[in-house]
Amino acid sequence: MKGPQFRNSETVDFLVVGAGAAGGVMSKELAVAGFSVVVLEQGPYLSEEDFGHDEIKFAIQRKLTNDTKVQPITYRKTEPDVAKPFKAIEYGRQVGGGSVHFTANYWRLHESDFHERSLWGEVQGSSFDDWPIRYGDLEPYYTKAEEELGISGLGGANPFEAPRSKPYPLPPMPAKSSGVLFERATKKMGLHPYPAPVAVLSQPYRGRGACVHCGMCELFGCEMKAKSSTLVSVIPIAEKTGRCEIRPNSYVRKVETDASGRVTGVIYFDAQKKEVLQRAKTVVLCANGVESAKLLLMSQSKLFPQGLANSSGLVGKNLMWDNGTESCGLFEHPLNEFKSVQATRVIHDYYDSDRKRGFYGGGGIDARFDFYPITFALTGLPEDAPTWGLEFKKTVGKYFTRTMTLLAHATSLPRETNSVSLDPTMKDAWGLPAVRITFDWHPDDIANMKWLVEREREILQVAGAQKVWSFPVEPAQPNLMPSRHLLGTCRMGRDPKKSVVDPFGHAHDVPNLFIVDGSNFVTSGRQQPTATIQALAYRAAEEIVRRAKAGEV
Amino acid sequence: MADPHAASLAFLDGAAAADVTAIAAQIVPSDDGPGATEAGAMYFFDRALTTFAADQAADFRAGMAELSKRREQMFPGTASFAALTKDQQQQLLHTVETTDFFTLLKTLTVMAWLGSPEYGGNRKSVGWKYIGFDDAGFFEPPFGYYDAEGK
Numbered sequence: 001m002k003g004p005q006f007r008n009s010e011t012v013d014f015l016v017v018g019a020g021a022a023g024g025v026m027s028k029e030l031a032v033a034g035f036s037v038v039v040l041e042q043g044p045y046l047s048e049e050d051f052g053h054d055e056i057k058f059a060i061q062r063k064l065t066n067d068t069k070v071q072p073i074t075y076r077k078t079e080p081d082v083a084k085p086f087k088a089i090e091y092g093r094q095v096g097g098g099s100v101h102f103t104a105n106y107w108r109l110h111e112s113d114f115h116e117r118s119l120w121g122e123v124q125g126s127s128f129d130d131w132p133i134r135y136g137d138l139e140p141y142y143t144k145a146e147e148e149l150g151i152s153g154l155g156g157a158n159p160f161e162a163p164r165s166k167p168y169p170l171p172p173m174p175a176k177s178s179g180v181l182f183e184r185a186t187k188k189m190g191l192h193p194y195p196a197p198v199a200v201l202s203q204p205y206r207g208r209g210a211c212v213h214c215g216m217c218e219l220f221g222c223e224m225k226a227k228s229s230t231l232v233s234v235i236p237i238a239e240k241t242g243r244c245e246i247r248p249n250s251y252v253r254k255v256e257t258d259a260s261g262r263v264t265g266v267i268y269f270d271a272q273k274k275e276v277l278q279r280a281k282t283v284v285l286c287a288n289g290v291e292s293a294k295l296l297l298m299s300q301s302k303l304f305p306q307g308l309a310n311s312s313g314l315v316g317k318n319l320m321w322d323n324g325t326e327s328c329g330l331f332e333h334p335l336n337e338f339k340s341v342q343a344t345r346v347i348h349d350y351y352d353s354d355r356k357r358g359f360y361g362g363g364g365i366d367a368r369f370d371f372y373p374i375t376f377a378l379t380g381l382p383e384d385a386p387t388w389g390l391e392f393k394k395t396v397g398k399y400f401t402r403t404m405t406l407l408a409h410a411t412s413l414p415r416e417t418n419s420v421s422l423d424p425t426m427k428d429a430w431g432l433p434a435v436r437i438t439f440d441w442h443p444d445d446i447a448n449m450k451w452l453v454e455r456e457r458e459i460l461q462v463a464g465a466q467k468v469w470s471f472p473v474e475p476a477q478p479n480l481m482p483s484r485h486l487l488g489t490c491r492m493g494r495d496p497k498k499s500v501v502d503p504f505g506h507a508h509d510v511p512n513l514f515i516v517d518g519s520n521f522v523t524s525g526r527q528q529p530t531a532t533i534q535a536l537a538y539r540a541a542e543e544i545v546r547r548a549k550a551g552e553v
Numbered sequence: 554m555a556d557p558h559a560a561s562l563a564f565l566d567g568a569a570a571a572d573v574t575a576i577a578a579q580i581v582p583s584d585d586g587p588g589a590t591e592a593g594a595m596y597f598f599d600r601a602l603t604t605f606a607a608d609q610a611a612d613f614r615a616g617m618a619e620l621s622k623r624r625e626q627m628f629p630g631t632a633s634f635a636a637l638t639k640d641q642q643q644q645l646l647h648t649v650e651t652t653d654f655f656t657l658l659k660t661l662t663v664m665a666w667l668g669s670p671e672y673g674g675n676r677k678s679v680g681w682k683y684i685g686f687d688d689a690g691f692f693e694p695p696f697g698y699y700d701a702e703g704k
Contacts, residue, residue: 053690054669061605177697213692223690333698338686340696373667373686378660388580388650388659389643393588393683400684401697 003239003246008278012036013548015266015280017252017295020097021530022517022537023286024230025145028237029541030284031244035548038245038278039238040268042291043093045248046100048232051221055372059219064101065090070429074436083423088437089321090482091288095248096221096231098288098484099530103218103342104199104227106151107364107528108142108535111135111162112352116523120353123360126413126442127318131522132494132503135162141535141542149534150205150228153197160192160348170202172344173211177335178404179344182367185463186347196343196366199228199530208232213340218370250276253432255283255299255308255513263513269430282512282553284505284544286537289319289486289518293420294435296490296515309490309507309515314500316420318491319439320412320524321483324363325449325473326370327406327456328380329465334401337369343407344368350408350455351526361448363410364526365456370405382469406459408452409527413442414488449473485529490519504543505536512553516540562599564610569617570595571635579642580662587679589662597665597674609657616654623648 006012013035016027020041027039046064057063066073066089074083092098112119114131122128143166145151153168155161172195175183183193200211200222211226225232238244249271256264256277265279285292293316299308307315343366351362371380377396380403386392418440422433453470460468493499496508505516518533525532547553562570577594602610624631627648628641637645649655665674667681669688675681681688695701 053688054671056605056664056668056672060664174694174696175700176694177699180699180702212690213694213696214690215692216690331699334685335699336685336687336697339692340694373681373684374663377663377667377684388646390582390584393581394585397684400686 002236003244004242006036006038006245008276011265011279011281012038013280014038014282014284015040015278016284016286017266018042018097018285018287018291018517019095019230019235019246020092020286020288020517021099021230021533024096024099024233024235024238025534025537026284026286026516026541027244027246028234029538030545031238031241033545034243035545036243037238038247038280040250040252040266040278041095041246041248042251043095043248045095045246046221048221048223048225051223053214053216053220055374058101058221059372059375062090062219064092064094064219064221066093072426072428072434074423074426074434076436076438077440079417079438083436083438085426087482088439089290089435089486090484091290091486095235095246096229099199099229100221100227100231101219102199102484102530105343105366105528106146106153106197106199106531107526108162109135109138109525109532110160110348110351113523113525116353120360123413123442123444126415128360128413129493129522132492132499138532138535138539139163139165141538142531144538145531145534149199149230149233150201150208151197151199152202154195157194158192158346158348160351168197170205172196173198173200173202173341174344176337176340176344178337178367178369181331181335181404181463182345182406182459185459188462189459191347191349193345193347196341196346198341198343200341201226201228211341215339218342251430252287252295253298253430255285255295257299257301257303257308257510259303261303261510263510273430282514282544282548284514284516286517289489290420290435292515292517292519293489294422297422298432304509309500309509309513311509312497312500314416314491314498316489317416317418318414318488319418319420319437320414320485320487320521321439322485322527323410323412323441323445323449324527325408325410325453325456325470327453327460327468327470328382328403329406329460329463330399330467331402331404331465335369335404336401337404338372338401342368342370350452357451359444359447359451360413361411361444362526363408363448363452364528365406365408365452365459368405368407369403370407373400376400376403382467406456408449408456410449410452411445411526412487412524413445414523415442420489446473485518485524485527487518487521487524487529490515491522492520493522505540506547514540514544562595564599564602565595568633570599572617572633573598575635575642576646576658577662577665579646580659581666586683589666591676591679592666592674593676594662594665594674597668597672598661600673601661601664606661612654612657616652616657619654620645620649
């Protein structure tokens, strides 16, 4: 909107698919390096004026995420099942992508995450493996992401964190009552609480104002530009170069290739659903762990009968998602958790796997409130609470300000049988195949979640909760909420038979195609993947620039 | 956007509006202070079923018709849900409380009670005031009792 407008007939240097957490970073880096860039984004180009505090619109109708009325999704647990319509996955669908509506937790991976397979050994029934890179390879790019985007936190406060080359650019957010109660309890238990690192400005930063603690981060866009989405941080820089065009309402259906197997551009539907071909010298997919895989699978050709960049057969496989468990506690006095950012304190004491537990897995636990008024009244109360009538009303009235949530962000083991594929029958409103999700939990994932629920309950008891309740770890259904962390479907690696892209997101099979987003993850970490997605994007961008200048794409 | 508080109804006729008001008042009563009635539940229902929840309007009508049938079976000779005694209303609702239709009624009632007032419900923010939610959108620490302690 503020950048240049390229003609479709013009062959731009780079075409980026997706203007989200990864695509925003990628576009900015490529444009600043001097290249012409067109970014195609499925969703609209919104601004802070379009955001608000309307729970019905943003938290219930989920206006900032994919709409299954126009883009249906089907889900099945295992391959023999028939997939049925179900919103199993959710992603941000506007310029800025998920970085607009996310809760803004911004965790780096630990050193162990990158070589956990070597540390732990094989996990039967999974494709658990080491990453082809180590924490040290990514550290400078975590630092760069934190600085460029604006992250608040306290370096060194988490004794389990990997070494940092610089402190966070902004001090942590103030502790809420949930954070204070959680900190007291976990310290009493000998654990190590620390201030949650968040992509929210605790102080004014680079022309943007500080957070005003409105309390509407998760699922909402920030009206104050205090949430450090790519929409308000790096995308404006990309546009200011005069070399980057963000083209919203542009839904890509195919990556085009020529007879030599090189990418020539993409075909997309514009806002009027008219097909447009945009030519580019190099294409970078940053469309997220479901949409990038879907697009590759849709980009079949004679040369690439299994879909583009898929000689390994792994495109769409190894889907990992946001396993999590939640417990709530009721306290004597008001916490007023509806104010300020969701989470202010975290522990990573249970992050690493421990053989004594009898299964692979771990998690980080944060103290927060995961509800707004309507969602709390409808889904937040204990199972034994009255469901309607005067006692229901009184319960909501008593509990709303006095409840906090502990959320454990848990491992999700990679399995080739968990996948993104094209639904054979269901189509979306553009006539494209619906996404079909196949996902069944590894038994260790379930055991881990059940174990973490018990840890949450312990902490809440120690914190002095008058009542503690948990939401079921239910393997028969997808999680309570659709998965928003979409990882693993274009795994990175050095061996083209065992991975889709190299450690910089370069497709093994296609010289001028890159895939850089959550799909590159080899393991899930403990969720909260945005920091790593963006660090990977910074790292890949630097190498893409080098390879492009060296004529290696 | 039309004035959400205009006292006109597009979807519910007078009898249906009275029934909706009575049902919503059973789900979120007014015994201890403003409830769904004061929140303007019928205006919210009317608006929801013609806008964002329009695709559930048919389910709503079918559910209301089914509820009428049950009412006539349980309490022959009664004119409407609204005309039942409070006890009768509760007895009737208990027979449907596990249905999808009741979930729809409860969801819309809670939205009417606690949703943004721009949808025609939660008038004068009565729902938010009752639960202690403040939509000021601008706060400073301390936020609650426990982070205020020791400050």
